[in-house]
Amino acid sequence: MKIVLASANKGKIEEFKKLLPNIEVVAYSDILGKFDIDETGFTFKENAIIKASVVNEKLKQLGVKDFIVISDDSGISLPILQNEPGVFSARYAGVNASDKDNNKKLISKLDELNLENTPAFYTACITIIYNDLIYTVHGFMYGVAINKELGENGFGYDPLFIPNGFTKTLGELDFEVKQEFSHRSRALNLAKKVLDVIL
Numbered sequence: 001m002k003i004v005l006a007s008a009n010k011g012k013i014e015e016f017k018k019l020l021p022n023i024e025v026v027a028y029s030d031i032l033g034k035f036d037i038d039e040t041g042f043t044f045k046e047n048a049i050i051k052a053s054v055v056n057e058k059l060k061q062l063g064v065k066d067f068i069v070i071s072d073d074s075g076i077s078l079p080i081l082q083n084e085p086g087v088f089s090a091r092y093a094g095v096n097a098s099d100k101d102n103n104k105k106l107i108s109k110l111d112e113l114n115l116e117n118t119p120a121f122y123t124a125c126i127t128i129i130y131n132d133l134i135y136t137v138h139g140f141m142y143g144v145a146i147n148k149e150l151g152e153n154g155f156g157y158d159p160l161f162i163p164n165g166f167t168k169t170l171g172e173l174d175f176e177v178k179q180e181f182s183h184r185s186r187a188l189n190l191a192k193k194v195l196d197v198i199l
Ligand SMILES: O=P(O)(O)OP(=O)(O)OP(=O)(O)OC[C@H]1O[C@@H](n2cnc3c(O)ncnc32)[C@H](O)[C@@H]1O
Pocket: 006, 007, 008, 009, 012, 039, 072, 073, 074, 075, 076, 089, 090, 091, 099, 102, 122, 154, 155, 156, 157, 158, 182, 184
């Protein structure tokens, strides 16, 4: 049984592989080739279900057997910005924005408000599809977003985010620290319980 990850985000794929060391995890593009999935949902859950459903259907069309599809839709939300960027985190600075572009935009928003830091939280919704049945779980991570990038570790908004209880950003902290409490680890811990029951 393998897990097919309905993600094209290298940072996420790397994290899922580290978080599921005893299971074969492959990115959908390894089996289906590269293609974009339109995330037309307005919630993390809607988008996670869209991503997992598209990959599940294409795997079935290809006649692939014995697989579980897992997707992750995630993002950072700042209450002071009415929870922006939220589900638009990946394209905050535009459709083909890089992590750097997105971080630069978020920093400019804090600068406009003359804020060096402000509360922020990450959401991860993980959807599991197995034998066409859909299961979704959520995980959250709370902290503050700052108006500068610190550190090179992780991906995405990590260099701007200081988790509650820490003084360093996720860009400065090791993944081993992040995996203890990240939105993705928490959601995946719930997803593993679902897998324990359905497999
Ligand atoms: O949809 P897939 O193919 O999974 O890849 P994506 O990068 O588009 O993923 P999302 O649509 O879920 O958007 C997630 C955004 O939130 C950011 N993000 C999510 N989890 C993160 C984490 O653990 N650390 C830093 N940034 C994160 C990430 O950089 C993206 O900009």
